[in-house]
Structure formats: C-alpha cells, structure tokens
Amino acid sequence: MAETIPASVVAAAARWPDRPAIEEGGAVSSFAALEAARRTAARAFIAAGIDKGDRVAIWAPNMAEWIVAAIGLQSAGAVLVPLNTRFKGREAGQILRASGAKLLVTVRGFLGFDYPAMLAGEDLPDLEGLVILRGDAGTDLAWETFLARGAAVGEAAAAARLAAVGPDDPCDMLFTSGTTGLPKGVVSHHGQTVRTIETWSSVVGLTEWDRFLVVNPFFHSFGYKAGWLACLLKGAACLPEAVFDTTRLLDRIEREKVSVLPGAPTVYQSLLGDGGYRMRDISSLRLAVTGAASVPVDLIRRMISDLKFDVVLTAYGLTEAPVVTMCGVDDDPETIANRCGRPIPGIEVICADAAGAEVPPGTEGEVLVRGYNVMAGYFENEAATREAIDGAGWLHTGDIGVMDERGYLKITDRKKDMFIVGGFNCYPAEIENIILSRRDVAQAAVVGIPDARMGEVAKAILVPAKGAVIEKDEFLAWCRANMANYKAPRQVEILDALPLTASGKVQKFMLR
Template identity: 55%
Template sequence: MEWGSIPELVRYAAERYADTEAVAEGRTRISYAELGARVERSAAACLANGVRTGDRVGIWAPNTLDWIVAALGAVSAGAVLVPLNTRFKGTEAADVLRRSGARLLFVTGTFLGTSYVASLRRAAGSSGLPRLENVVVLSDDAPADFRTWKDFLASGDGVGEVEVRARAAEVGPGSLSDIIYTSGTTGRPKGAMITHEQTLRAYETWSDLAGLERGDRYLIVNPFFHTFGYKAGVIACLTRGATMIPQPVFNVNTVLANVASERVSVLPGPPTLLQSLLDHPGRAAYDLSALRLVVTGAAVVPLRLVERLRSELGVATVLTAYGLSEASGIVTMCRRGDDPSVIASTSGRAIPGVEVRVDCPSADTPGEILVRGFNVMRGYWEDPAATAETVMEDGWLRTGDVGVLDEAGNLRVTDRLKDMFIAGGFNAYPAEIERTLGLHPDVADVAVIGVPDARLGEVGKAYVVRRPGSVLTADDLIAWSRREMANYKVPRAVEFVGELPRNASGKVVKGELRGAGG
C-alpha cells in the first residue's frame, strides 16, 4: 500500500490518475489533478482559520463536489471529520455538534426546501454552540456572521503548499479520520471513532472484492454522511481512479437519467433503490447497458432482485455485504462468482483480517454477531462506559445484531437485538424515536417497533398511551413527528393502547407488540 493516511491517498490519486476524470457533477468536470489542487486549497483555508490536528470538523450537506473537497480538505488539515445526516432536524444536528466539540462546520444553504442555517440557529438557541467558531455555508450566499464557501477558500490563499503538506504529514495511520455518530438502544447518539489506517485498509479490501477498476463511472446515491457513501464511494474511487458522480437526492428518474447519460458502470445502493429502478415504467427508454457492478445490503435481498439485475439489466456482478459504523462499515461481503442464492440469502463471508462468530450454543442457531479485527472502532467518542459494553477486553465487538453462520462461513442476519429497523436504507432506532415522541404533551407512554413496508422495507409503528383526557389522534402525532424528527424516523402508523406490555423488570415486551400484529 502506497499510503498510510487519507491526505497521502488524495495526493497519490492526484499524481497517478492525474488526467482521469475524478468528479462529474452536471456541467462541472474535474480531473484527479484538479481535485488534488482543490483539496489542498480547502486544507489551506482550514489552517488559515485555526483548525488544529485532531480538531473535529462537522459537515452537514448533501452529496456534491463541494462536500468532497471540504471534507477531504479538513481531513488533510489533520481534522477529524464528523458527518451529519442531512435528514437531521436542527436539534439533532446541534446535539452532535455539541457532543463532538466541533470547531468548524460546513453546511449546505437550502436543501429540499429547508434552510439548514436557520434550522441550526433555532436549535442552538440561547445556549448556542460555544465551541463552534466558524460556520461555512457551501453556497454563494451566507448570513453576515457566517462565511461563504468562496470566501472561506480565499482566506487560505496566504498559506503555502509547504505548510499544507507539513500539516498533512502529521497525520499518521493511527490518527482518527472520522467520528460517525450512530444511536443505540439508549437513544443517546454515540460517535464511533475510526482511524485513517482502518478506513484505507477496509476500502482497499472493498474495492478488491467488488472489482472496482480505473475508468469505472460510479454513481454515488448513498449519502456521504454514511460510510456506504463516503468510504465505499469517495475513498474507494480515490484508491482506484474511478469517476465519482454524486447525486444529492434519491430520485429514480434522476438515477435512470444519470446511468444512461454518464454511462454509469457502478451503482451501489439499498435494495429499495434497485427495486425502484427495475420497476420504473419508463426504464426501457434508458440505455443502462454500461452498468456492470451492483453492491447492496442493509436489508433482506430477494433472490428475484438478484436474478432480475442480472437478466434484465445484464449486470455482471451483484454482491451483498454487511457492516456497521462500529466496524468501519464493513464486516462481511460476498465474492464474485458466488451462487445467486448465496448472494440473496446471506451477507457473504468475513473480509480478510476480520473474524466473525455467532454467540450461540450450537451451529445453525441464531445468536449475537460478534466481530474482531482491524476494522473494529477505537471506541465511542468520550463515552468509555458505552465502549466497555460494546467492545470486550479480548477485542470482540458486540454488534447487537442476531445472525446465523453456515458451514462455508456465510453470515445471514436474522434480527436485531437492538430493535433497530431499516427504513429505506436508513437505520432507525426505536429508543431514539420513543424519546422524542415522549416529549409530546399528550403522550404518557410509547413503544416503537419496525413493521414491514412494501416500498421502504420497514417503517416505524408507535404504540401510544395517551394522557388522561387527551383526544390526540394518530394524524396529529404523525404530523407533530414530521416537525420534530428526520422523515425516516417518523412512525407511519400509530395505535393507541391502554397500557404497554412490560416484564417484571419494567421493560416493554416488544415481542408481544409484534405478535399482536405489529
């Protein structure tokens, strides 16, 4: 491996793939050499604005070229990247910024009709975000106390290349590269700490197993705030010299248009994306013949989906994988040449350098999935108690997921100890949703479970105990939820009950709710 840090990878890609198209965004086309230059300019601006090695830098924006340049620039300046979910409301974003101690934030202007700047201001309130010193708006317009992206970049023009590269040289393989915040069953966001070495090794491996090649044209629909978008997308493309085509919003019409016009060859995404593509009534009007590689996961993958991708679209390679933020986003993966039934029914085998076992009394019995290897996080940011609960002393990571290993070592994920469900490819955590719903003045008690949904895979259903005298309706609570939480977390159904089933220790017995037709 020629690089030990992400800044080294960026410079390597800029030199080795200099004339290859790095990013295609509408009419904007830049080569790897130009991408390298833009990232160095972004890093120089970070230095000029006081970013120190190890500082946390947040980014709250959709998939764009500016996201790539801002994020890689911050990491090249020695910062630890903290990506924020674009579906977060202001209070959710402010909480992560506060807990991570971010000093700089890159934020989009208006996205999907929402002003992220105004949302952040409202959420910060009178207490504010005292450690957040600079906010850079990734547009040509910003409030007086924030800065535009153009002005931010210009502020670094006095910082020389020597200084930028000296800072990048301070970043070693063991330095933290990012903190990915994920909420567990306690509902409290926890930041998984991942290093440069872990990131590079994991996505070099991912690229090898997937067969990503120089010259591939990669449509990145998976959000950059998620490991699947940033690392299996941006980082993987940098390692191979593939062209990145960022798409800010999932829209099947746009996906079809991009695949056809950009001659897209690589399209990772959740099963819902692929199903929508196959079922689109106008699909035949688009030339999708360049598509050769699809990687999916995050939910059960119907065998019919794998077969249709191969037969109807002629996709040569369809692979499934399993990962979680605490394990650098990748644990197992199918291999090219695996039987379609293996690809559809399992998430493949452990990647090289990683062990997977299932904590169960006998073979073929479901149990908690445990992972050990180079990919296991360094712990949760400033949360030693949660770290000790999750990473055992002998290095095994408790995933909270339940699964079965077959004789060949293929993993089938069957359930989730943490009750997490996956809505449209996004992890939704019932405890976090319950905590927010509990803030409603008419809600006395609440439990949330995931239920099947034909379009999104799973959605939330809330069982609610109303306060005495309340006339709260399901529609009222759902409308309130849409104002208070990201869309994928919003329960799609509400059932009012007299009381929730609880065991002797007072915990809600969600199995009874599911058994009641949840």
C-alpha cells in the same frame, strides 16, 4: 497503499493525474485538480484556526464540495463529523454538541431547507462558525471566501500539517444512536479506514475505468467510505447524486455511461418498479452492491436479467465496522440473497453464545467481529466502548446470525430493537425520546413494521397523558416536522397501557 485519506488523494493524483475524479452537473475535476483543491482547502481550515484533533461537521448533500471539504479538513488533522441531510435542527444540534464540533460546513436551499436557520435556538457552545458551500451565505462565510482566506497560510505549513497526520489518527466520527437514544460518536482511524475500503474495493473489482454513481448519501459510510473514498483508492470516476429520483438516475446512467451503482435494495426495487429502464440504454451497468436489509432472491435475478448488471453482490457491515462480510463475484443468486458473504480478508467473524464462546456452524449466536475494520471506540464514552468491545478485542454487534459450513454469514435477527428503513438504521429509543418531549404523551413505544417499498417503517404506540387527547393525523405531521423523514412514524396506535415485563420494561415483541 497510502495510510491516510489525504495521502490517498496525493497518490491518486500521481497515478491518474488526468483521469476524471469527480463529475457533477457537467463539471469534471481530474485527480490532479482534486489534489490542488485539497491543498487549498487544507490551508483554509488551518487559517480558520482548525487544529489537529478538532471536529468539523459537514451538513450537506452529495456534491463535489463535500469531498473537497472532507479531504481538506482531514489534511489539517481534523476529524470529519457528517450530519444526515434529513435531520431537523434538534437532531443536528444534538450531534454538534456531542462531538464538540468547532466548525460547521453546510448549505442553504437544498430541497428548500435552510440548515443554519434550523439551528436557531440550539445551544452550541463549541461551534465557532459556519461555512456555506452553496446557496446564499447571508451573514455566514461563503465557501469561496473561506478558501481565499487560506492564502494567509503557506504551502509549507500545510504540507507539514499533512505530514503530521498518521494512520493511527482519527479521520472521522459517524454518529449512531442506541438503546439509550443518545448519540454515540464512532471514532475511526485513517489506517483502518483506508485498509478496510481498499479491501472492499478489491473484492468488488472496482477499477480506474469505472464510473461510479454515488446515490448513497455521503453522511453514511456506504456513500462516503464505500463510495467516494473507494473511487479515490481505485481511480474510478465519482459521480455524486444528491437526490434519489428514478428518472434522474436513469438519465445519468444512460448519458454518463455509469458502470457501478451500489445502493440499498429500495434503489433497485424503485428502478424496476418505475419501468422506465426498458426504454433506456443501460448497458454500461456492470456492478451492484447491496445490503442493509433483507434481499429477495427475485430482486437479485431481475437486477441481472432486467437491469443488466454483470455482477450483483451483498455485504454486511455496521457503523462500528463498515465492512464485515461480502459475497463474491462467483456466488449464485440464492447465496447472494440469503447470505451476506464471508469475512473480508484479515478479519475474524464468529457467532457466539451469551458467554462469548463460538457456536457450531448452523447455530444462532451473536455476531462478533475482530480485526482492523473495528472502530477505535466511542467518542468520550469509555463505558459504552467497553460494553461494545470486550477484553479480547471482539466487537459485539448486537446482531444475531448463523454461520454455515462454507463460512457464509446469515443475519437472522437483531439483538437490539433497531430496524432498517430504506437502508437507514432506526433506533426506537431515539425516536421515543423525541416523541416524549410532547406533554400530551405519557408513554411511547416505537417498533418497525413491514413495508413493501422501504422494507420496514416506524409505528408509534402511545399512551396519552392524563386528560389528553392525541389526534393521529396531527401527531404524524408533528413527527415529520421534528425528525428525519425516515425516522418519522408512518402509523400510530393509541392504547390505555403498554404491555410491560415484571421489571417494568416494554414488551416490544408483543407490540410487534
């Protein structure tokens, strides 16, 4: 097994040179072609002055160039920083500053967005340039021009840079927010990432004959690591999908004989709710992997009976440890829906009390994880790292769970206030910080409320500033304009005061 992500591309090209690696919009790139593209991109990043350890951000939808840019920058020893395509300029600017990104690889025109224009007015002292993958480059550098400049770097120099990248070097930095609302960069190393996703791919049974439709966004570990990287490791064809649309998905499943379709429960609920699957040949579907929210038993049954999946699995992970537990191919629908599986091979998982001691099976406790899948730490934030990973190496997830007698985990609650909207983690403090930038808001609290389609959505509870009048429709429209749509509150309530504890903290359980 290769020990770095770029080395995995080299290995895949040697093992499956002529098999399809990426298929998008009718264009097919073999593993041999992907390896050639990796070398070209690596030379371009080196020519652009990217050194080992530099951070390079990608702000773009699922597309072939995203993968090429990622493996190219990683081949040069740089650290990938994915940006959420739903971010607005303020949110993206915050991540670019926190990571110290030297280069931004992005697009213009996706869903009508001009990402570079969104950054106007943002203070980005470390950012030296923008590269435009698709769309009008304007005064910025077009991807083709960027790649052509790599000709100034010799193949030997690029090979030497690749050889200097080892399993203990950082490969990516995915950002998560928390109780403070400030983003934290989760640093993962090549070796741990490759080993974790190799394990995930083996447990789900991914093969070189699979055709994997990646609708999960590449900026998320579900679309990046348990998506295109899993395809690389097992020789499967990666079919990127930029926009979730049930008709488009059914078109591709039928036309391109998709066999693997992981996603949040909302993906399958939308396909079943649409009803169009009844008129389609979707017999090629064989494997689904879901999670990230509660999964109804009936949904699992219908995925097998109506959508014709042979295997449906659930799993549990988090940005700090992308895969923690997984169900197996022999588990029944009740287990798959009500449990998130057993620890993956080589990983320790316990439920612990407040002192960190393991509690007996059937008893609630905080989920602790130890093993090769755990992050290296938070970027330039030793205090937060020490808070998350204790002296014995246990990652404190903040999730509350129960381990049954069989060793299967069930998540019962979240220690933090995080809620999940359509598979995306939402952190109230982050949303509240954005809302509090409005001068007409004195206090703000955000909670997750049930939603039939998305699982949960945000609701804002506001206390107006003295003398201010907050119009609900205007406020909700402002939220949509100033934060990613999955974060934006769908409801708002205006109160004279928030319920507080004796120490002045908001009692969110009362608001819920």
